[in-house]
Amino acid sequence: MKVSVIGVGNMGSIFAEKLSEKAEKVLLVEKVPEKLARFKREPFEIVDIETAKLSDYIVLAVKPQDASSILEKLKGYSGVLISIVAGLKISTIEEYGILKVARVMPNVGVRVKEGVLAVSYSEKVRSEEKEGVKSLLESLGLVVEIEEKHFPAITALTGSGPAFVFVMTEAFLDAALKMGLSFEVARDLVYKLFEGSARLLFETKEHPAVWKHRVTSPAGTTIEGIVAMEKSAVRGGIIESLLASHRKALELEGK
Template sequence: MGKVGFIGGGAMAEAIVAAITQGTVDREDIYVSDHKAKRCEELAEHYGIHTSVGADGFAGAVDVLVLAIKPQAAAKAMEEVKGRVRKDAIILSIVAGLTLSVLEKAFPEQPVVRVMPNTPLAVGAGMSAFACGTHADRQAAAVVQELLASAGRAVEVSEAAMDAVTGLSGSGPAYAFLMIDALADGGVAAGLKRPAAIELAAQTLLGAAKMVLETGRHPDVLRDQVTSPAGTTIAGVRVMEQRGVRGALIDAVLAATEKSKELGKK
């Protein structure tokens, strides 16, 4: 993969760094810039990578440049490095709302890729979606896929699908946290102690998700396997259907998608 540089040393950047240092990229080939010297020191000490205040020292040397700054700082950051980046360097942006067209205006010759990650990236279980720009060929897409998959899973989508990705996997962890909290409350109401109830709820959702991903079976099929006739599970599922849980989750994704579209127009 070569050398990878990050502009921005926040939580998402650190999550990717933590993942790729496990074997995807040599630590000697990872560079991070952050405007806080103390943050640079922390990252260098913890991961054994190159860090600096400012990207001048590595912008022209990296094969992949990851833009991991806040949206309001993106324009200034791109202006500072656009003339220094190699023509064949992949520009990977995880900046919320930063479109491919804006990226390609700043980097007209480079392959640019827009990414929507989510917060479980921080524990190596992220779900990222990426859209490729005009000059990003299959080789560039494969590099991005490998980089993102090191911290979870990654899928390629069209840029038009990015708002839907935001509404589903981008905002989705919040829906899952709410469900874990609610399930734990149910456990406490049924007599469990709070720590045990939270652990039971969280691991149950984790296990269910793992079964979907690893078996490739439709969620309905897996649900039927645990739903015995006149048993406990169907009693619980019946209540969830009566209370509109399914519809609420669908509407949550659609509402978040619409909000993403609104924010993208500003």
Template sequence: MEKKIGFIGGGAMAEAILSGAVSKQVLAAENIFVSDHKEERCRFLQGSYGVQAFVGAEGFLSDVDILVLAIKPQVAAKAMAEVQGKLKRDAVLVSIVAGLTIDSIREFFPEQKIIRVMPNTPLSVGEGMSAYALSSNTCADDAEDVRVILSSCGQAVEVKEYMLDAVTGLSGSGPAYGFLMIDALSDGGVAAGLPRATATLLAAQTIYGAAKMVLESGKHPDVLRDQVTSPAGTTIAGVRVMEQQGVRGALIDAVLAAAERSAELGRK
């Protein structure tokens, strides 16, 4: 892709995206620009990935085709005010700022094409899940460019903006649910007599493998579960306990609670 991309903010999410794009050769390192307020961070990103990193974005704002806002919500308004009026008319503005709506961004960039993204932390290991929503004036080619960039560090799916709170509750917060399940399974292994390191490895790889089977087989999770659940066997004994303890309901409620909290934060 012969596009130039800039990042306002050089934190973990920005690093995950640019490292994926460079490693998968989606973007040339010399076409990636980063602005971060810490000079040490700029040196690290430049030395690690070959990108161009600066304290201040003035030198690249007017030249980039895509600008990614990768900053904390509390400084978003200040950052947008500083960038306002300095982008090319046809540049695409991408926001990964939690809770920042397209309408809020539009107040600073009334004519810009805007894509709002909800990524998650596994982007840092190339297995992230990103959902993105488009402003009404964003064209298909621009959306595809962003999808390809996000897919370089995981998977990406387009949704309507009103769905992003649900996305936050599921995939945005979901890694924490996964870590909790891995930790609990590891505890179970230790309780059954396994060493901690072995139990954690078994738990993490098992969850990873189960997820990969869902993604690669295209089968419903219920079908895959039935395939490993023999009559009167060990698995059904464990599943029975999980159902009795309300694990399924707890996970559903966790997603709903996180989604509602996301909606509340967006209204502030």
């Protein structure tokens, strides 16, 4: 399997590194030579767009404002174009005669192979090609197929979502420092706390309220903290943060 990555910026470089574990050859197209310095080794090869078009799959990872000029050069590409360009709709790509499209929304977790990648396909992508895309993307994290109309929700939930988790994590660290713990001890405790709690929910598939109830004892320390959270409208603040991101995502999609 031969894969090309066009645009080797922050996300494109991560895709290149992780996809190299699945593809026999990863071709790279990038206009800034400095970004390619660490890829001058096997299985990477620096090429032009015409050579990239010979690949089975192309990952389009350029900035939104550069997409149209690149798509013009990719006109008629017959493989599967995997686009991670924010806001770029499948229908827009199809206007360039590229009929096999996988639109993907990744998040920052892909850096440690724990990303969430939502994917939507154009009608011309065959089932075996979808499996090929899924196989490639699974080297970066969890792959979930969705309808394209839900991309604004995914942008808010899993695209912007990590930033909100980081804010909450920072708050836990601040509280730990206030309670007298060193940053080094607090960091390890808090990071593992979030990781373990998420893993517990993911593996059991139970509603978080179930586990909240199991941790909470009558007249204990946990219920005292939960009451304080409710008084501070923490739950409502988180929901509104996600809905605000969703409204902005809808705006950017022209809806």
